[in-house]
Amino acid sequence: MSMGPKQAILAEFAGVARALGHAHRLELLEHLGQGERGVDALATRVGLSLANASQHLQQLRRAGLVANRRDGKFIYYRLADDGVTDLLTALRHQAERNLAEVDRIRRGYFADRDSFEPVSREDLLERVGAGLVTVLDVRPQDEFGQGHLPGAVNIPLDELQDRLAELDPGREVIAYCRGAYCVFAFEAVAALRAQGRKARRLVDGFPEWKAAGLPVTACRCRF
Amino acid sequence: MSMGPKQAILAEFAGVARALGHAHRLELLEHLGQGERGVDALATRVGLSLANASQHLQQLRRAGLVANRRDGKFIYYRLADDGVTDLLTALRHQAERNLAEVDRIRRGYFADRDSFEPVSREDLLERVGAGLVTVLDVRPQDEFGQGHLPGAVNIPLDELQDRLAELDPGREVIAYCRGAYCVFAFEAVAALRAQGRKARRLVDGFPEWKAAGLPVTACRCRF
DNA sequence: TTTACAATCAAGTGATCTATTGATTGAAGT
DNA sequence: ACTTCAATCAATAGATCACTTGATTGTAAA
Numbered sequence: 001m002s003m004g005p006k007q008a009i010l011a012e013f014a015g016v017a018r019a020l021g022h023a024h025r026l027e028l029l030e031h032l033g034q035g036e037r038g039v040d041a042l043a044t045r046v047g048l049s050l051a052n053a054s055q056h057l058q059q060l061r062r063a064g065l066v067a068n069r070r071d072g073k074f075i076y077y078r079l080a081d082d083g084v085t086d087l088l089t090a091l092r093h094q095a096e097r098n099l100a101e102v103d104r105i106r107r108g109y110f111a112d113r114d115s116f117e118p119v120s121r122e123d124l125l126e127r128v129g130a131g132l133v134t135v136l137d138v139r140p141q142d143e144f145g146q147g148h149l150p151g152a153v154n155i156p157l158d159e160l161q162d163r164l165a166e167l168d169p170g171r172e173v174i175a176y177c178r179g180a181y182c183v184f185a186f187e188a189v190a191a192l193r194a195q196g197r198k199a200r201r202l203v204d205g206f207p208e209w210k211a212a213g214l215p216v217t218a219c220r221c222r223f
Numbered sequence: 224m225s226m227g228p229k230q231a232i233l234a235e236f237a238g239v240a241r242a243l244g245h246a247h248r249l250e251l252l253e254h255l256g257q258g259e260r261g262v263d264a265l266a267t268r269v270g271l272s273l274a275n276a277s278q279h280l281q282q283l284r285r286a287g288l289v290a291n292r293r294d295g296k297f298i299y300y301r302l303a304d305d306g307v308t309d310l311l312t313a314l315r316h317q318a319e320r321n322l323a324e325v326d327r328i329r330r331g332y333f334a335d336r337d338s339f340e341p342v343s344r345e346d347l348l349e350r351v352g353a354g355l356v357t358v359l360d361v362r363p364q365d366e367f368g369q370g371h372l373p374g375a376v377n378i379p380l381d382e383l384q385d386r387l388a389e390l391d392p393g394r395e396v397i398a399y400c401r402g403a404y405c406v407f408a409f410e411a412v413a414a415l416r417a418q419g420r421k422a423r424r425l426v427d428g429f430p431e432w433k434a435a436g437l438p439v440t441a442c443r444c445r446f
Numbered sequence: 447t448t449t450a451c452a453a454t455c456a457a458g459t460g461a462t463c464t465a466t467t468g469a470t471t472g473a474a475g476t
Numbered sequence: 477a478c479t480t481c482a483a484t485c486a487a488t489a490g491a492t493c494a495c496t497t498g499a500t501t502g503t504a505a506a
Contacts, residue, residue, distance in 0.1 A: 064321030
């Protein structure tokens with residue numbers, strides 16, 4: 001059964017969409033947005049069996065959303081390009097706009113942790129330029145190492161209470177983490193405010209910053 | 224089996240993506256991008272049984288991508304908002320960038336009909352403002368009636384040969400149709416060039432023009 | 447070569463999705 | 477009320493997908 005060129009192309013598009021059509025794959029993509037990773041690391045973080053993660057990753061690869069490379073006996077996956085983050089952002093915006101269910105979950109879990117508006121990327125750039133704020137990266141150390149905002153301080157969320165002294169009490173803190181639905185930044189802002197600090201959250205997260213073409217500091221300590 | 228807030232939200236996102244994950248639904252969305260339509264009209268155009276089209280449309284509605292209204296015994300579907308077109312555009316761009324298969328089909332069927340670059344929306348606006356070009360809408364009459372570019376002339380593709388006289392031979396023609404993979408505009412440009420006319424194609428199509436926030440002329444002859 | 451380990455492949459089961467069929471609902475007209 | 481027709485619903489069979497298990501491939505080190 002053959003079909004016209006349009007049907008064939010639409011079927012390809014549908015294949016890409018179907019690749020995004022599973023929560024586990026979206027979570028894998030979120031992690032890959034932080035930087036490239038081995039299969040085992042991804043499987044552990046997302047809570048999948050190795051074989052299952054491998055198969056999901058291959059599905060993403062077939063759809064052209066991720067690429068991989070071999071280094072020794074490890075295979076590292078990465079996003080195919082920054083456009084993937086854009087597509088994910090478009091998907092998120094669409095879902096936020098028209099799905100009551102998303103809004104309900106957001107309110108229940110996130111809204112009360114976010115009484116203030118998030119800071120836009122443009123605002124953050126401006127304030128950093130003026131030396132007014134401390135940028136705080138609350139992701140795990142290895143993700144920070146794979147790339148982070150210029151001048152950001154890395155204090156993973158679970159160490160924040162013990163390392164409060166590293167943050168100048170007089171400066172506002174702007175925290176960020178993996179993305180729009182990563183709870184780390186929400187929690188960090190809440191924790192800092194509980195200590196009487198001035199703290200806000202960067203809109204979205206690291207992958208969106210990078211996809212917007214803004215400067216990123218990469219650590220050269222790998223390899 | 225419960226899951227955290229992030230998993231719940233990602234599952235919702237995945238639901239939206241899965242709704243895009245079928246060629247028939249993408250084609251339905253393409254048609255809905257031209258304006259609202261009844262179920263039967265959509266089913267006919269896409270070549271689906273009525274029940275099948277209805278079920279696909281309901282799937283799109285559950286995902287928040289389309290909305291509907293009842294008028295008498297007809298039910299008219301429409302895109303939920305212009306953001307849907309943006310999401311479809313993002314999906315198309317991603318697929319075009321990283322899927323060799325799409326490129327292969329494009330080259331085979333479209334490339335040789337498109338030896339010249341398409342005209343951007345900005346260029347078209349400028350040239351229309353300067354009165355330099357004729358804008359040609361080659362979609363069927365009813366789609367033209369539901370909304371079209373300001374000042375566009377409507378000659379459906381199958382009538383083009385007979386109605387060539389309506390186009391000023393001295394002016395360049397810029398043709399458009401439903402979208403990036405609608406063949407009408409390609410065919411029209413090829414036909415006009417075969418007659419020795421100057422003709423080019425607008426990039427993308429009508430829904431993308433509208434989603435870009437550019438002016439649209441709607442016909443008030445419905446209802 | 448042998449061992450070890452990362453990752454993939456292969457096969458099987460249960461779940462979900464697609465398209466068809468025929469019945470049903472809802473609004474208009476007779 | 478009865479008929480008509482648009483659209484949806486319900487039930488089904490076939491196809492595809494998700495996850496597990498166990499075997500296999502590919503690379504590095506002993």
